[in-house]
Amino acid sequence: MMIKFFLRVFFLCVVSALALPSYAQSGAGADPRSLIDALSKADFGEAEKLIGQLAATGDARLVPALNAFSEGDLYFRKSDNLVFIGKSAGSNYELIDPVTGASAGQAAKNAVTKIKINNSLRRVIRSAMGGLTLLSPDRGVRLQAADAVLRSPSAENLELLETAISKETDGEVKARMVEARAVSLLSSDRSVDEKRAAIQTIKNYGGRNAIGILMGASASLDPSLKADVDAAIASIESGQRLWDIGQNVWYGVSLGSVLLLAAIGLAITFGVMGIINMAHGEMVMLGAYSTFVVQQVIRDSAPGLFDWSLAIALPVAFLVTGAVGFVIERGVIRFLYGRPLETLLATWGVSLILQQTIRSIFGPTNQEVGNPSWMSGSFPVGGMTITWNRMWIIAFSLSIFVALLVVMKKSSFGLNMRAVTQNRRMASSMGIKTPWVDAFTFALGSGIAGIAGVALSQIDNVSPNLGQSYIIDSFMVVVFGGVGNLWGTLVGALSLGVLNKFLEPSVGAVLGKILVLVLIILFIQKRPRGLFALKGRAVEA
Amino acid sequence: MISGFVFRALEGRIVAAVGILLAIGILVPALNLLTPPDSALHIPTYVMSLFGKYLCYALLALALDLVWGYCGILSLGHGAFFALGGYAMGMYLMRQIGSRGVYGNPILPDFMVFLNWKELPWFWYGFDWFVFAMVMVLVVPGLLAFVFGWFAFRSRVNGVYLSIITQAMTYALLLAFFRNDMGFGGNNGLTDFKDILGFSVQADGTRAVLFFMSALMLSLCLILASAIVRSKFGKVLVGVRDAESRVRFLGFRVENIKLFTFVVSAMMAGIAGALFVPQVGIINPGEFAPANSIEVVVWTAVGGRGTLIGPIIGAILVNGGKSFFTGAFPEIWLFALGGLFIAVTLFLPKGIVGTIQHGFKARKALKAAAEAEKGRGGTETVAQAQAAE
């Protein structure tokens, strides 16, 4: 075993030493095609070696083939033992050349044989692919490659990494590569001193993964390094604990911002106008479907605008749901003022109709809503990871909140709105057209729910039932925060979000949610009017 | 005292309704069992079970009417009491399977064996005993209603807030019952029942008895509800609905009044659930879904809340409609139900029975007024005549 390992390392060193100078011209050394074809007769052990050799070619064109191999899509033709990537096409396979990616015709299913794969091979493939792309001219690909190596480090990649590091100019990519090198180095046969330095490097990067890596490596490391490893782990852990709390808060704030988004429209229709709008969730759903339709149109007619699709969807969703809200208010709700429980029933009816309408038009299944490029990916902040979409959603919900606050407090519409909700008769005798204010207030609340739908389409399944999953949470937030108080909604949403995320690790997601519900029920007993209650006689009636 | 209580309940309409219910309760099983399958009068077993299901829903709607129609508490969580009653019955039926399950374990229900549980959780003890299970059908929903109501009514949570937290209650239970480690079969629930009191749940005879029991329990609960609302307590209840503070300042303990009604109503819902489960053959967490509870509100509203008989009619009509639509035009059902919600709240706020009653009352009042007018008019004309002379 040991001997085999050393042999392999030696062999690899030689191969890569030979291969390295000619990377740029691609694929000298062993011919990749023949290496791949050799897979047809290799057992798992040999295949592992071949993959190492393929990696050593440094030929990035091999990535699809390796990928196909790990997916189980690599076949060899029985007649000539040539290897191809196979795609199922009816009763045949469409064959693709593993190196050039050119089509190589079709073959009957029984004319080819799948090349066997197992999980340990997959791991080798993953690191090989990482290595192959480390030298790509594309910065994004290199970064991904470094990440891939980091996730499945192996000593084989070490030289490749070092070459890549020496050539790398981009700071971020280089840092990632250095980290990957340090991790790979631990499992290599380098000197103790080098390893000690690597431990330091890993320690400095920190993070939960680093602990795992160090723990995993510590068994095979030289005993003299044990103290270093323990010290590094201890130091990372103490730093990590704070980061963990930070990460939890972040998750909590992120969940809270989703709740805020879902609830903020309700804070107007329910909180300010006192309408129990059970169709609120459907407004969110309509907003999400508006996004879907906008993206559909963009895909068909102007694919270049895709990154702008959300920005375009925002006003569309606002207008669509605002208009629907307007119609609902004029058609149903205005007959029911002062009868909150009846409003609840009627709007529930509206929600059923809206759901079924959407189901009839778009079908009951989930619709695919894409993330624009600026919404995907993530970036690390110290020991925590922050994804862009969550980041944007938090920013977005807070800006809606602020905008709404400004509208309510500063604009004349906001003033009229508050006047009408506080004293309808007085307002109307002062010349405010109360029916229109009602209708537009409701439309505003609905429109905001629609905007929320645009954002939520990015993180949730867009289906006719989308709204149902938010309605109870939204009511909880508004009731918990205190009806008629936008700040209450903000604080309510964020604290429920954070509470949820802090309960989750210890009791699990579902039980956490149940606990939160029970806590809210108990809380309402203590403060029937919520966190920030409006006081006064008006609310007692 | 008690006889007065019951006697008051038996007012004309209630007697008629009970009579009809019992007649149905006897006639339908009789037509099912005694006529040959090819006879025109024969009622197939599945139809009988379907109607039995409607009767259970009717009982659930009646229970809701007691709290909503008379006491003004719009519970959006009555489905939870129904489901708990159903689970209590389901647990009994599970224990009756014995070693006939797929895994053949004489004690543990299949899903527990599947989850590798070694022994029966403590809360399953006793459910193999019918009497105990039936007591639990009442006690479990009643206890939940008591605890929930104790907190909610003392701190005077009412109106919309109460509705929303009842909804949260059933939602929390929904989530809880979906969990496998709750010990109630997770999202599959309890099913594959074999027999009840030694009779096969599939047998026509058992089905007939279950149908009759549904009609009987509905009748008894109707009489009980009628006795409650026609007593002085019932008048206080309506007082709480219309002017809660007046009732308080008259010296009544409103929280006790609400609590009592809520618990009685929850128990009725529990009975409905318990009769429902053997007739449909399954109980799963879906019954806790908030949407179900809201649907009960529609049945009640359609039939006419605060009329006792209305909700029964409403439940049967709406569910009949549902069975028809989902069979014939599945697309349209939600449109129809949604439209019904809106139409009833806008155009028929008193519901079917309430509107009819109101019409009668108005006619009577009109007649009485006309008669009074005639009487007075008579004397007046005499007086005028005299004055003219």
Add this chain to the structure above:
Amino acid sequence: MNTISETRQKSLLYLENVSVSFDGFKALNSLSFVVEPGELRAIIGPNGAGKTTMMDIITGKTRPDTGTVLFEDTIDLTRQDEADIAQLGIGRKFQKPTVFESHTVWDNLELALNRSRGVFATLFYTLSPEDKARIEEILETIRMIHRKDEYAANLSHGQKQWLEIGMLLAQEPKLLLVDEPVAGMTDAETAETAVLLKEIAKTRSVVVVEHDMGFIRELGVKVTCLAEGSVLAEGSIDFVSNDPKVIENYLGR
């Protein structure tokens, strides 16, 4: 000091230094106020003076921030809730008439009757001949015998006020708090109400809040004027209505 402890000996209702504020707004400000057994007392004061709030405090609807509220010298009303206080014998008519609109006049009175109010007692209650006689007696008093089967919703505003007073009578309270009983009544009805209240006050203490000075004059009893949450003046109607502070704060406007 001496006088206070003396008044404490025989008062039916005793408020001392009662203050309550809503969001910083002081609705009652060190209010002190005493009602003797058998007394009929009128309270006047501008809008927002705290008259209704005082009743809220006495009947347990609102809790005072500070101060003492005693009933019959011994019972601390701040520790009791509305139902307890009602059962102790304090009845209250609201500023806005509050009767059970979907019940008949008769049923309204039957519910108000001072009988055991427990759940089971009411479930199994049957109308006894004495109760029937008592209700008929009250119907006579409030002059509604011919309307006993009418739904309360169909009554006029003034009739609802009377029905509410009738309900309070049925409650047999020791102390009756009446908030603006003649608002919305014709002059004739107002005069009749004054007679009725005087009649009622023969057997119990009554506190009447009113803005109608004619009505107060007709009652001819001791008057307390509240303003901004405390007592401005107290005494006979002539004394109070000549008090310069009262004129400035209330009458003069």
